[in-house]
Amino acid sequence: MNTPQAHLVDDDDAIRDALAWLLKSRGLPTATYASAEDFLASWTPDTCGCLLLDMRMEGMSGLDCFDALLARGAALPVIFLTGHGDVPLAVATLKRGAFDFFEKPFNDNELATRVGEAMVHDAHRRAVHASADSINLRIQSLSPRERQIMDGILAGKYNKVIADELNISMRTVEVHRANLFEKMQVKTAVELANLLKSPQA
Amino acid sequence: MNTPQAHLVDDDDAIRDALAWLLKSRGLPTATYASAEDFLASWTPDTCGCLLLDMRMEGMSGLDCFDALLARGAALPVIFLTGHGDVPLAVATLKRGAFDFFEKPFNDNELATRVGEAMVHDAHRRAVHASADSINLRIQSLSPRERQIMDGILAGKYNKVIADELNISMRTVEVHRANLFEKMQVKTAVELANLLKSPQA
DNA sequence: GTGCCGGATGTGGAAAACCACAATATCCAA
DNA sequence: TTGGATATTGTGGTTTTCCACATCCGGCAC
Structure with missing residues (x-):
């Protein structure tokens, strides 16, 4: 089992560094990635914590990355960050299971709080899942x-x-x-x- | 138990009539209200189906109406209609339990489909609830x-x-x-x- | 105060679950 | 071919459940 971390994906170095600093200063272990491809390359089924995903990036978009994760059966809570307000996109993304959706500029406190909640949510999910796995193993x-x-x-x-x-x-x-x-x-x-x-x- | 209906609340007569016609033409029983106050006045715990709520209205807003329903313990699926894109509002509303959030102008087919889904969802919820009630009654x-x-x-x-x-x-x-x-x-x-x-x- | 309800207890027996010891047969892999 | 997993059945006995019949007590409502 990997260590729970906030996985931060943003292709803007300045923003990524600032956000990583924010999260770490709140005691949230954070890993950073300069692209969705980088994150997906390092992803394993054990990856846990939560994912902070910039919607618009060079190469693969945040949404594409989300799709790729869903296709792999990932259950990681995903918090989207977007620069341009788009209600239908936000609604569709949340309905597909995103954990939250922040529009820039966002309030640092609110984001950090939600990241913490996402990590608690994921820890709980993993606990339930482990219990279910144990039972399914016995049934099999x-x-x-x-x-x-x-x-x-x-x-x-x-x-x-x-x-x-x-x-x-x-x-x-x-x-x-x-x-x-x-x-x-x-x-x-x-x-x-x-x-x-x-x-x- | 009341008959399941799409409860449509909009203070714009033209829009309300057009929407009501749309839904009825798809075979969805529809009741209309010119204000949130009117709807709340007719609401009972037996009210079922779904609620179509315009966000911006004279008097009580759609959001206020939603709050009032939550305070009354209503579990009616609510679909919001809004004219002005506001991502934080949409996200917050969905996270509070709204069934969907449509930005005008919306696609008639999509809306009608979601209304149908909301009504199915509510029927299912009521069935589960009835079963739970029966059991709780016995426990008591x-x-x-x-x-x-x-x-x-x-x-x-x-x-x-x-x-x-x-x-x-x-x-x-x-x-x-x-x-x-x-x-x-x-x-x-x-x-x-x-x-x-x-x-x- | 009489009756009803919830609570408690007993005897005694039938049915079902639970368990130890024992045995047979098949299929499949080392 | 030997051994393990699966599936099957039997004998005999202990424990638990399940039930009918019966009794007693306290609180509360009519």
């Missing part, structure tokens, strides 16, 4: 038969009913049930149901 | 003791353990358990867990 370790029995259990059926439906003996259901409880690291059907509910789908 | 019918026993059950504890923790006999726990299953309309602990998970919190 189940054999097909065990998954069938689990479905029956989650439907609140008696072992006897499950056995009838699958045309196997009750004893076999009991064995699969014990095995899948072991794999899912639960002791009761209720714990299993709780596990499969909370975080993801 | 439980006695305090029954709720305690339910907590224990949802934690996957044996009746024996619950009894020890509450310093009562196992038999009493069994009785409460049966009673609360009756009230919650479930037959097994797993069904109870499933019920309390899906929709709300």
